[in-house]
Each structure stands twice: as structure tokens, then as C-alpha cells.
Amino acid sequence: MSEITSSIPLQINPDLQEERDKASFNVTELTHIIYGGIEKTKKRKRLEKLLFSDPFFQEYQNVRAFGSRSEYYAASVKKSTKIFKLRRQHKWTDEEYETVLDICHDDLALTLHHTMFIPALERLATEDQKSKWLTLAKQYKIIGTYAQTELGHGTYLQGLETTATYDPQTREFVMNTPTLSAMKWWPGSLGKSSNHALVLATLIISGKKYGMHPFLVQLRSMDDHKVLPGVRVGDIGAKMGGNSVDNGYLILDNVRIPRNNMLMKNAQVSPDGKFVTRGPSKANYATMMLIRVQICTMAYQVVSSGATIGIRYSAVRRQSKLDPQDREPKILEYQTQQYKIFPGLAMSYAFLFASRSLTRKYEEAFAEIQRGDFKSLPELHCLSSGLKSFCSEHSVRQVEIIRQSCGGHGYLNAAGLGMLVNAAAPMITVEGENTVMYLQLARYILKRFAGAMSGQQLDGSTSYLSMDPATYVCPVMSETDCRNLTALCDIYRYRSYMTVCRVARQVQHDMESDMPQHVAINKNLVDLVRAAKAHSYYIVVKDFVEGVDALVASAPVIKVLRTLCCFYAAHGIAEYSGDFLESEAVGLHQLKWIKNLQVSLLGEIRPDAVALVDAFDYHDITLSSALGCYDGNAYERLFKSTENDPMNKEEVHPSYYQYLKPFMEEMNKSKL
Numbered sequence: 001m002s003e004i005t006s007s008i009p010l011q012i013n014p015d016l017q018e019e020r021d022k023a024s025f026n027v028t029e030l031t032h033i034i035y036g037g038i039e040k041t042k043k044r045k046r047l048e049k050l051l052f053s054d055p056f057f058q059e060y061q062n063v064r065a066f067g068s069r070s071e072y073y074a075a076s077v078k079k080s081t082k083i084f085k086l087r088r089q090h091k092w093t094d095e096e097y098e099t100v101l102d103i104c105h106d107d108l109a110l111t112l113h114h115t116m117f118i119p120a121l122e123r124l125a126t127e128d129q130k131s132k133w134l135t136l137a138k139q140y141k142i143i144g145t146y147a148q149t150e151l152g153h154g155t156y157l158q159g160l161e162t163t164a165t166y167d168p169q170t171r172e173f174v175m176n177t178p179t180l181s182a183m184k185w186w187p188g189s190l191g192k193s194s195n196h197a198l199v200l201a202t203l204i205i206s207g208k209k210y211g212m213h214p215f216l217v218q219l220r221s222m223d224d225h226k227v228l229p230g231v232r233v234g235d236i237g238a239k240m241g242g243n244s245v246d247n248g249y250l251i252l253d254n255v256r257i258p259r260n261n262m263l264m265k266n267a268q269v270s271p272d273g274k275f276v277t278r279g280p281s282k283a284n285y286a287t288m289m290l291i292r293v294q295i296c297t298m299a300y301q302v303v304s305s306g307a308t309i310g311i312r313y314s315a316v317r318r319q320s321k322l323d324p325q326d327r328e329p330k331i332l333e334y335q336t337q338q339y340k341i342f343p344g345l346a347m348s349y350a351f352l353f354a355s356r357s358l359t360r361k362y363e364e365a366f367a368e369i370q371r372g373d374f375k376s377l378p379e380l381h382c383l384s385s386g387l388k389s390f391c392s393e394h395s396v397r398q399v400e401i402i403r404q405s406c407g408g409h410g411y412l413n414a415a416g417l418g419m420l421v422n423a424a425a426p427m428i429t430v431e432g433e434n435t436v437m438y439l440q441l442a443r444y445i446l447k448r449f450a451g452a453m454s455g456q457q458l459d460g461s462t463s464y465l466s467m468d469p470a471t472y473v474c475p476v477m478s479e480t481d482c483r484n485l486t487a488l489c490d491i492y493r494y495r496s497y498m499t500v501c502r503v504a505r506q507v508q509h510d511m512e513s514d515m516p517q518h519v520a521i522n523k524n525l526v527d528l529v530r531a532a533k534a535h536s537y538y539i540v541v542k543d544f545v546e547g548v549d550a551l552v553a554s555a556p557v558i559k560v561l562r563t564l565c566c567f568y569a570a571h572g573i574a575e576y577s578g579d580f581l582e583s584e585a586v587g588l589h590q591l592k593w594i595k596n597l598q599v600s601l602l603g604e605i606r607p608d609a610v611a612l613v614d615a616f617d618y619h620d621i622t623l624s625s626a627l628g629c630y631d632g633n634a635y636e637r638l639f640k641s642t643e644n645d646p647m648n649k650e651e652v653h654p655s656y657y658q659y660l661k662p663f664m665e666e667m668n669k670s671k672l
């Protein structure tokens with residue numbers, strides 16, 4: 001017993017080293033591909049070194065694990081301000097700053113200032129307004145949030161109740177929260193951190209409503225951070241996760257702001273109260289679309305972090321017996337363990353390619369929109385809505401499966417997986433609740449399908465809806481065909497086509513039976529979501545296949561990625577086999593072959609599993625997991641983590657003197 005210490009061995013756990021030694025490809029080459037080249041990897045490493053040379057970043061983890069809500073929030077404010085200062089000092093570009101946020105792997109107290117407040121100013125303010133407000137925001141002379149959601153409405157933006165009534169006498173807007181349900185509720189950084197908020201409110205001029213518009217409202221004094229007259233603001237309380245952020249409530253009572261505080265890029269109110277719009281009516285929704293695109297990248301980061309922890313731990317954890325003559329095997333040897341974790345590994349690479357492709361499309365469309373050309377907006381809105389929902393839903397579910405695959409230790413905070421699941425869970429809700437976003441995509445697909453039926457030539461992500469289904473023959477004719485990525489992609493495309501076609505015909509049939517449109521739609525909502533999911537799955541598989549096909553890399557790297565891509569596609573067909581059979585994208589024979597392939601691919605991925613997660617190159621502080629550390633010394637790190645537990649500070653806990661001791665004394669004296 002005396003040999004048991006909590007010190008961490010210097011060497012890599014031999015079980016993990018053994019895995020690294022048998023990798024079939026060069027891990028560094030794949031890391032460079034993931035981060036977009038050698039230079040970007042080097043830059044990230046430099047930033048990592050700069051950040052983590054400050055002991056605060058290590059200490060922060062203890063506060064996160066063991067601190068009170070208030071201590072955690074304070075440490076998070078400290079971390080945000082440290083990063084802001086470093087940004088100014090080193091003149092980081094936006095890209096470098098985003099890399100730093102990725103390295104931190106955290107939703108920080110003041111992150112919203114950068115992720116939403118600044119992008120909203122960039123998208124919604126006029127040039128004059130930008131030169132004032134954006135400059136102040138970028139110099140951290142004001143700290144802001146994006147206050148849209150209310151207690152009564154988040155999804156239905158037309159139902160927002162906060163009002164901005166124009167007063168032409170004083171040339172001001174009067175901001176009001178007319179009811180309990182109208183109070184802003186949820187905005188991040190609102191409760192305690194921000195001194196300004198971009199408040200989305202219904203514009204009223206001379207008693208007439210003009211829809212939702214953005215207004216810049218000062219909430220707190222710039223001298224002492226005290227709340228300004230007419231403003232009531234606070235924190236909404238502890239959440240399942242993300243407790244470093246002060247999501248807040250806000251009540252405005254006749255708060256007057258100058259006319260120029262309405263962000264007027266897309267619509268203007270003249271001094272005498274005339275309303276003029278420019279561009280499409282949804283132009284003010286631009287910031288949400290950006291974040292939806294970013295959520296796909298976050299989903300990649302979430303699932304790849306989970307896969308890293310699950311796979312490294314499974315390579316060092318030994319349990320039970322496979323061969324009765326042999327020692328206990330690594331749990332990674334069990335086929336069932338591989339079946340739980342490898343879908344998350346394959347998904348990581350699928351989402352890497354899909355989010356990269358979506359980001360590229362977003363950047364191209366954004367450049368067009370800046371030039372006043374809005375033609376790509378509907379396609380981009382629907383693509384980003386679908387992929388945001390798909391990537392968040394699948395990543396959160398998969399990380400929870402990985403957490404369960406780590407047995408009891410997966411349940412400890414020190415494993416990092418519970419925190420990851422809880423932190424990532426809101427991706428499903430924020431920036432448009434997933435079902436609602438899938439339905440936006442479904443609505444677009446139905447319209448495009450109707451267009452195709454009437455002979456329109458379609459382009460973009462829905463161009464396949466012009467296909468003639470009669471020409472479809474399942475491209476998998478033999479077991480070997482199952483490895484053909486193009487064939488697998490065709491199967492997804494046809495499944496999607498048939499799912500869309502079926503629901504479109506049903507809606508049409510219901511409407512032709514004299515059902516009002518809204519009744520017909522509501523009667524088919526479940527199948528509409530199914531169609532949007534089928535379309536999104538097809539896009540992700542297509543992006544993965546095309547991404548791997550376009551790669552310039554060594555043969556071993558291409559081979560391992562093709563294997564993963566094949567597994568990702570085969571696994572999806574096996575998991576949703578009912579849908580694929582029902583749409584006749586595959587028959588029973590093909591399904592059997594694909595299921596066999598899926599299982600045999602587990603064994604092919606197995607030798608490269610650790611190398612494939614090493615390629616994500618997450619720093620130990622970023623992962624924040626005793627189970628997933630690079631050196632594989634999971635038990636030592638778990639034991640070490642107990643040192644920081646305040647419960648272990650005293651040999652005898654104060655509750656003993658307060659409760660247990662008197663209780664024991666009473667029990668011992670008792671005659672019963």
C-alpha cells in the first residue's frame with residue numbers, strides 16, 4: 001500500500017504507446033490536414049503555449065470542477081479579460097482569436113461579446129454606426145450582448161413583445177417591456193457582465209407595428225457598472241451546464257434611447273418618423289445564420305473531444321476476459337465497445353468535412369450579400385438550419401454514448417465527459433430549436449420539390465430533387481460494392497428523394513382533400529422532419545465523400561479516411577435501416593451486406609483508432625479529462641484529481657461535529 005501515490009508517471013502508459021506504434025499512417029500529416037496546413041498547426045501550437053504557460057489556465061479547471069457558481073463565473077470573467085488583453089497585446093486577428101477560443105474549449109462569461117454582439121453590429125449597423133459602436137466594442141470600451149429571446153417567445157420572432165416606440169418630438173425610441181412574458185430571458189452575458197445590449201424589439205411608429213428591429217441600449221453605468229434608471233437586469237439561475245455564463249433577464253421601463261441607436265443598415269426611421277426598408281425582410285436575422293454555421297464546427301469539436309477521451313481510455317482500461325488463458329484485454333478489444341465509440345470517431349471526421357464545406361458556402365454567400373445580392377440567402381438559411389440541427393443532435397447523443405462506454409469513471413466530473421455533454425446540450429436549442437430549424441429546411445425542400453415537379457431545373461443542395469426516380473437501381477450489386485463511397489452516397493440521395501417525395505405527395509393529397517394548409521402541414525410534421533433529416537444526412541455523407549476525394553495526401557491517410565467514411569455511411573444505413581428499406585434505396589440483400597461490412601470495418605479501424613484521435617491534437621488542458629490524457633495514465637490522474645477536492649481538505653469534515661457526532665452520541669445513549 002505504501003507505494004500508492006498520486007504522482008503522475010513520466011512515461012506514456014505502455015498500452016497507449018503500443019497503439020501509437022501500430023498506426024498505419026502519419027499522425028502529424030493528418031493533424032495538418034485537420035487544421036488547414038502546417039503553418040496553421042504551428043500557429044495554434046504557439047497560441048497554446050502562450051496561454052498555458054500561465055498557471056491560471058490550469059487553476060481555472062479546479063474552480064470549474066469544485067468552485068461555487070459565483071466563483072466559477074468570476075474565474076470565467078477573469079479568463080475572458082485575460083484573453084481580451086492578450087488579444088490586444090498580440091494584435092490577434094479574428095481567426096487567431098477563434099483559435100484561442102477553440103483551445104479554451106469553454107463557453108466563457110464574455111464570449112457572447114465576440115460571438116454575437118460584434119457580428120450583429122457588423123451585419124446590422126450602418127457604416128456611420130459601425131465607426132462609433134463597432135470601434136468601441138472592438139476596443140472593449142463597451143461590453144455587449146444579443147438580447148432577442150423573451151420569457152414567452154424564443155422561436156416565434158413575430159411574437160416578441162418588447163417595444164421600441166418612436167417619439168418624433170424628442171427623436172428618441174422609448175423601450176418597454178409591457179408584460180411579464182415580454183422580459184428578455186436567456187441572453188448570455190446579460191445578467192452581470194454586459195453594460196450594453198442589442199435589444200431586438202418590435203418597432204412602433206404612430207401606433208403602427210413595423211416588425212422586429214435591433215436597438216442598442218445601455219444597461220449599466222460606465223463609471224461603476226450600476227444598473228441605469230428604468231432598467232432591471234439579473235441572472236436567470238443555475239443551469240444543467242455552461243454555468244460560467246450569466247444568462248440573464250432584462251426588463252425595460254420607458255428607457256429612452258437616441259434615434260441613432262436603432263441599427264439601420266436594413267431599415268431606417270427618419271427623424272420625422274418615416275420608415276424605409278432595404279433588402280429582404282429577413283435581413284435582420286443575419287447574425288443567427290452565422291452562429292448556426294459555427295454550431296456545426298462546435299459539434300465537430302464536441303464529438304472529436306468525446307471520441308478522444310473514449311478511445312484513449314478504452315486503450316488503457318482492462319476488464320474481464322476474452323481469451324481465458326490470456327490477461328484481461330483492453331476494453332477496446334470488445335466489438336461492442338468499438339461499436340459504441342467508433343461511430344463518434346467517424347462522425348468527427350464527417351462533421352469536420354461537412355462544417356468546412358458549410359463555412360465555405362457561408363463565406364461565399366456572405367460576400368455576395370455584402371454586395372447587395374441576396375439570391376443565395378434562402379438556400380443558405382435552409383442548409384445551415386438543417387446542418388445545425390443534424391450536427392448538434394448527433395454529436396450530443398454520441399458523446400453521451402461515449403460517456404456511458406467509459407463505465408463508472410465516465411460518470412465522474414474528472415472524466416470530462418459529463419461536463420462536455422451538459423455544455424454541448426444547448427446547441428440543440430440555441431439559435432433556433434432543432435425541430436423548428438428542420439421544419440424550415442423541410443419547407444424549403446417542399447417548395448423546391450414542387451418546382452422540380454413543374455419542370456424547373458434546380459441547383460444547389462437540392463438539385464437532386466430533379467432526378468427521375470424510375471432510373472434508380474441500387475448501386476450495390478455485391479458485397480464488394482458496399483465499399484464504393486459513391487454508391488453509398490447514391491443510396492443516401494435516393495432515400496432522401498423518396499422521403500421528400502412521400503411527404504410532399506401526402507401534404508398535397510391532404511390539401512386537395514380540402515384540408516386548410518396549416519392543418520395539412522401539422523398533420524405531416526413528423527414526416528416533414530424525417531425528410532429534413534434524410535436530406536441533411538445525405539449532405540453530410542456527400543460532403544465527407546467529396547472531401548476525402550479532393551484530399552491531396554499520402555496513400556495511408558487517404559486509405560484510413562476512406563475506411564472511416566465508408567463506416568460512417570454504412571453505420572447510418574444500418575441504424576436507420578427501416579427508412580432505407582421503406583424508401584427502397586436498398587433491398588434486404590444489400591442491407592445484410594452493408595450490416596456485415598459495418599461490423600467488419602470495426603476491426604479495420606481498431607488498429608488506427610488511437611492515432612485517429614491523436615490527430616485532433618487536443619492539449620490535455622483543453623480536454624480537461626483524467627481519462628483522456630495524452631499519456632494514458634488515467635488511474636494516476638483520477639487519484640490526483642481527488643487532491644483538489646475541497647471535501648478532502650480536512651481529515652474530519654465539519655459536518656461531523658455539527659450533525660454526525662451529536663447524532664452518534666444520541667444513538668449511543670439511547671436505550672432502544
Ligand SMILES: CCCCCCCCCCCCCCCCCCCCC/C=C/C(=O)SCCNC(=O)CCNC(=O)[C@H](O)C(C)(C)COP(=O)(O)OP(=O)(O)OC[C@H]1O[C@@H](n2cnc3c(N)ncnc32)[C@H](O)[C@@H]1OP(=O)(O)O
Binds near residue numbers: 378
Ligand atoms: C463558445 C466556444 C466553443 C468552443 C468549442 C469547444 C467545444 C467543446 C466544449 C463544449 C462547449 C460547447 C458550447 C455549446 C454552445 C452553447 C451556447 C452557445 C452560445 C449561443 C448563444 C445563443 C444565442 C441565441 O440563441 S440568440 C436567439 C436565437 N433565436 C433564434 O434562432 C430564433 C429562431 N426563430 C427563427 O429564426 C424564426 O423565427 C423562424 C425561422 C423560426 C421563423 O421565422 P418567421 O419570421 O416566423 O418566418 P416564417 O414565416 O416561418 O418564414 C418567412 C420566410 O423567411 C425565411 N427565413 C426565416 N429565417 C430566415 C433567415 N435567417 N434567413 C433567411 N430567410 C429566413 C423562411 O424560410 C421563409 O421563407 P419563405 O418560405 O420563402 O417565405
Ligand SMILES: Cc1cc2nc3c(=O)[nH]c(=O)nc-3n(C[C@H](O)[C@H](O)[C@H](O)COP(=O)(O)OP(=O)(O)OC[C@H]3O[C@@H](n4cnc5c(N)ncnc54)[C@H](O)[C@@H]3O)c2cc1C
Binds near residue numbers: 147148149187426
Ligand atoms: C444556453 C442558452 C443560451 C442562450 N443564449 C441566448 C442569447 O444569447 N440570446 C438570445 O436572445 N437567446 C438565447 N437563448 C434562447 C434560445 O435562442 C431559445 O431558447 C431558442 O431559440 C428556442 O426557443 P424557445 O426556448 O422559445 O423554445 P420553444 O419554441 O418554446 O420550444 C419548445 C418546444 O416547442 C416546439 N415548437 C415551437 N415552435 C414550433 C413550431 N413552429 N413547430 C413545431 N414545434 C415547435 C419546439 O420544437 C420545442 O420542442 C439561449 C438559450 C440557451 C438554452
